[in-house]
Amino acid sequence: MSGILQALREQQHQMNPKEQILAQFILEHAHEAVHLSITELAGRSGTSTATVSRFCRSLLFKGYGDFRMKLSAELVQPVPAKPSYQDIVAGNTLHSIAQAIETNHLRSISDTTRQLDLTEVQRAVDALHDARRIDLYGMATSGMVAYDCQQKLVRIGKMAQHWSDSHMQITSATSLGEGDVAFAFSYSGETPETLDALLCAKERGATTISLTKFGANRISQLADIRLYASSLEEGMRRGDMASRIAQLHVVDILFTALLSLHFDDYVPLLEQSFQEVKKYRKEKGR
16 A cells, blocks of 8 residues: 555544545545546545545645645555565564564665655755754654764764754754754654744744654644655554654665765765764774
8 A cells, every 4th residue: 555545544534524535435446536637536536626625735735636646656656575564473483573674674665765755855955955054853763863864964064963852952943043954853743842843943934844654744734844754654562663764764865865966065074074083983992
C-alpha cells in the first residue's frame, strides 16, 4: 500500500462522514480514482466536488490535481518484494531477527523515497543553504535525528544547534528572525514541545521546516516547508526503529543535496573538519 493510501487508512476515522465515504472509495478503487476528474470522483463516491476539494486540502495537498498526480506516481512504483513490516515476536532466532530488521529498514527507506516531494526537498535545501542560523527541535527518538542533522551541518560551517530541552527550545526560538531556519523533527507530528518551539520560531519570522510522518498533523500544517517520512510503521513494540531510519534517510538526502548543489562551498569545509579532527585526536592519542 502506498504512503498516501496508508495515511488515508490511518486518518479515516478522524474525518467527517462524507470524507470517510470518499476515503473508503479511494482505498477500494485507487487505480480507478486517479483517472477520474473531480466531478467524476464526486459522483462515483456519492459525495460532492466541495467534499473532494476539502478532503485534499485536509491532507495538505494543493488541490485535487496535486493529490491525483502524487497518488498516481506512487501507484506506478513497483511493489517491494517484502511488503510487510515485521513486528517483534517472542523466541525468534537471531537469524530471523536480523532478517526482520533488515526488512523493516529497507521498507522504511523505500516507502519514504517513493513519497518524497522533491520540490519541497529543494525548498528545504535552499533554506538551509541561505540560513544565517538553524535551530533543530526534536524530542526522544526524533531528537536523535535532529542531533544527527546538527552534526552534519556543523561540519560544513553552518550555525546549527539541536535543542531537546523544551525550555531551551523556546528560549532559542525567541531569538530567531528573518533569515533563520527552525527545523522540527516529530514522527507523529503532534509532539507538544516541538510544536510550541516551531510556533514561537514562526512568530519571530524564521522559515520553518517540518519532518513528520506522511499525512495531516499539527506540526506539518504549521511549517512553511513540509517533509515526510514513511508512515507505515504499525504496532507498538518496535521502539521507533523504522521511523528513525526513515527520518535519517531524509536528513542524508538533504545533506547530500547541499553538498552536491554547493560543492565548492561545502566540500572544502567538510574535508577541513575531517582533517582537523583526525589531527587533534591523533595528537591526543600519543
